[in-house]
Amino acid sequence: MARPSAWRPDAVLVQAVIAGALSFAHLHDLAAAAGQSGWKAWAYPVSVDLLLVASWRRLRNGGPTRLAWSWFVIALVASLGANVATAGLLDLEHVPAWLRILVAGWPALAFLGGTLLAHQPRTTPEPVPAPEPSASEPAPAVLAEPAPERPEISAPEPPPHRPAPVLAAPPALVDYARKVAGEHRARTGAEIDTATLRARLGVSDDLVHVIAAQLA
Structure with missing residues (x-):
């Protein structure tokens, strides 16, 4: 924990x-010259300075400005x-x-000023109530906003029916198939089946059935 800095004299405070002190001494000397002796001569500067402080404090705290300024000017004079x-x-x-x-006559005047400054009530503005709506006036109607229209979603139409394309075997392919079927018959003595014909020609199932129908 850091130590607090050493106290340094302030020029304004010294002044x-x-x-x-000088004003205090002048007030004491004047009171003593006016016939106030002993402790009474020392009480006069205290009374004047306290009235100055009280009026200035009331000004700083937002008290009645006219009253505080009046007693501040009296104490200053x-x-x-x-x-x-x-x-x-x-x-x-x-x-x-x-x-x-x-x-x-100063003690009575200072007592009056100090009492007024100490016991002057502070006036605070009263809150103004908000005006209530009268029963005769109808409440403003609130217009309901129309709900946004939702677009109708129609069912997708089925695609138009297209007839399946009719496969046609090229004549050269049919002749080659007939030749392959003849060789198979001559070698095995039986008609060639669809699977063997498809493997020999390397065509699709649909096309091989078309060719087989033409060979029959």
């Missing part, structure tokens, strides 16, 4: 930590105002009364 006020433009030894009033 965010530095900016947050409080943070930027403290940074500007502590830059030498305001005498922290003699803080005006209106600034003391704003600092003193």
